[in-house]
Amino acid sequence: MEPLDHNEELQQHAPRLHALGKVDPFKVPEGYFEHLPHRITERASAGTGTGRTFTSRERAGSFRPAKALWALPALAVVAAAVWWLARPPVQLHQPAEVPVLSETEFEAYAPFANLDDLDLSSAEWDSIHVHLTEEEALAYIDQEEIDLHELLDYMQLQ
Amino acid sequence: MAGPQHMNTLDDGELLALFRKEESRHYAFNQIVRLHQRRLYAFIRRMVTDPAETEDILQDVFLKAWTGLENFRGEARLDTWLFRVAHNESISHLRRLKRRSLFNERRLARQLTVTLASEEHFSGDAVQQKLQRAVMNLPPKQRAVFTMKYFDGMKYSEMSRVTGTSEGALKASFHIAVKKIEQELTASDQTIARPKHQTSA
Numbered sequence: 001m002e003p004l005d006h007n008e009e010l011q012q013h014a015p016r017l018h019a020l021g022k023v024d025p026f027k028v029p030e031g032y033f034e035h036l037p038h039r040i041t042e043r044a045s046a047g048t049g050t051g052r053t054f055t056s057r058e059r060a061g062s063f064r065p066a067k068a069l070w071a072l073p074a075l076a077v078v079a080a081a082v083w084w085l086a087r088p089p090v091q092l093h094q095p096a097e098v099p100v101l102s103e104t105e106f107e108a109y110a111p112f113a114n115l116d117d118l119d120l121s122s123a124e125w126d127s128i129h130v131h132l133t134e135e136e137a138l139a140y141i142d143q144e145e146i147d148l149h150e151l152l153d154y155m156q157l158q
Numbered sequence: 159m160a161g162p163q164h165m166n167t168l169d170d171g172e173l174l175a176l177f178r179k180e181e182s183r184h185y186a187f188n189q190i191v192r193l194h195q196r197r198l199y200a201f202i203r204r205m206v207t208d209p210a211e212t213e214d215i216l217q218d219v220f221l222k223a224w225t226g227l228e229n230f231r232g233e234a235r236l237d238t239w240l241f242r243v244a245h246n247e248s249i250s251h252l253r254r255l256k257r258r259s260l261f262n263e264r265r266l267a268r269q270l271t272v273t274l275a276s277e278e279h280f281s282g283d284a285v286q287q288k289l290q291r292a293v294m295n296l297p298p299k300q301r302a303v304f305t306m307k308y309f310d311g312m313k314y315s316e317m318s319r320v321t322g323t324s325e326g327a328l329k330a331s332f333h334i335a336v337k338k339i340e341q342e343l344t345a346s347d348q349t350i351a352r353p354k355h356q357t358s359a
Contacts, residue, residue, distance in 0.1 A: 006307070009333070014340035020289055022309060025282025026203045032213075033199075037191035040217060041184050044224035 170236040177227055187227075191220055194237055197310070198244045204305045205248040206255075207273045207294065215251055219244045234319055241312075242320045245302055252298040292342035296335055303328055304335040 010018035141151065168176070168189065176186035198219060203212045222243055230239065274280045274290055282290065293301060299321075306312040306320065307328075314325040321328065 006311075010336065013333070014336045014343075016343040017289070017308075017336060017340050020285060023282065023286065024200060024309075025280055025286045025290070026200070026209075027279050027281050028199065029209070033195055036195055036216075037188045040191050040220045040224075041188045043217070044187065044221055045184060047221075 170232065173236070174227065174230065174232060187224060190223070190227075190236070194240050195220075197237070198240060201241070201305060201310060202244055202248050204290075204293065204309060205298070205301060206251060207290075209273075209279050211251065215244070215247050219247055222247075238316055238319050241306075241316075245306075245320050249298050249302065288343060289339070292339040295342065296338060300331050300335045303331045304339070307332050308336075 007018070173186050173190055176182040177190070195216070199212060199216055202215050202219075203209070206212055206215065219240065223240060226243070230236075234242075274282075274287055280287070280290075293304060296304060302321065303317065306317050307314075312320075314328050317323075317328050318325045323331075
């Protein structure tokens with residue numbers, strides 16, 4: 001225990017420290033030491049399904065091969081997801097090569113060939129016609145800042 | 159603070175033999191905790207000061223002991239081995255605390271002294287507070303050396319097994335720690351003794 005050397009050293013180099021009594025000033029919660037052995041043993045044995053238990057820090061920071069076995073299915077799912085996301089992009093709508101149709105072929109194409117079958121005559125075309133007076137038309141042209149030259153060219157085309 | 163309590167006459171070998179048997183494992187471990195809890199608690203408490211952190215570390219020490227005892231070959235004494243675990247856990251805790259708080263050791267020590275001011279956790283007088291404050295100003299490894307030697311009365315040879323440091327280095331570390339603490343105690347004595355009108359001059 002080297003008590004003499006230790007005391008001598010303190011006396012020689014630290015008289016104030018040597019004069020202090022070695023008391024334990026830290027308070028411990030009542031009953032702490034009475035309950036701790038049972039609590040620790042209970043906790044330790046609770047984690048011994050495989051004869052081992054782990055502290056919180058061990059759990060957070062170390063790799064356990066036995067525990068990793070349980071993670072294999074999850075790992076497989078994650079790997080599949082990664083593969084799915086990383087695979088080369090599949091073009092679902094490949095640009096089709098459209099053959100150039102002859103006029104006959106174009107006319108023979110059913111939807112267009114039967115345009116007459118559509119009852120276009122029943123459309124209420126009048127409903128989209130706008131009848132404006134001269135004043136209204138001029139006001140409209142003014143409002144929309146329409147170039148009169150362009151308007152005249154358009155009317156000539158009609 | 160004292161060593162093993164006198165409630166158990168089983169030695170290390172007998173306890174380990176009981177621990178290795180499934181039917182007596184709980185009993186043996188319970189006895190091991192009872193034997194060493196107070197000494198380990200006192201050491202950890204002096205290292206980290208905070209009571210909640212002390213309890214967490216002590217629990218971790220014993221949980222590690224539970225797993226490690228299966229492979230314990232008895233080359234060291236059981237109390238030395240447990241002390242080694244407690245020492246390492248305390249130093250790791252202080253390192254983590256320092257990293258997390260981004261405080262330097264001196265600021266961290268000042269923060270810890272606040273805990274000492276709490277009457278709920280500390281019963282010492284003003285002199286004891288001064289001593290604890292001085293101890294906490296030591297760097298963690300030196301604090302461990304001082305605590306083991308001064309408070310626990312451990313031999314340098316055992317301290318060497320606990321810390322994995324040579325006895326010579328431990329003696330030097332303790333000597334420096336003692337001088338630092340004495341210096342702080344002297345400085346605080348002078349501050350208190352100096353009359354107020356002189357300090358302001």
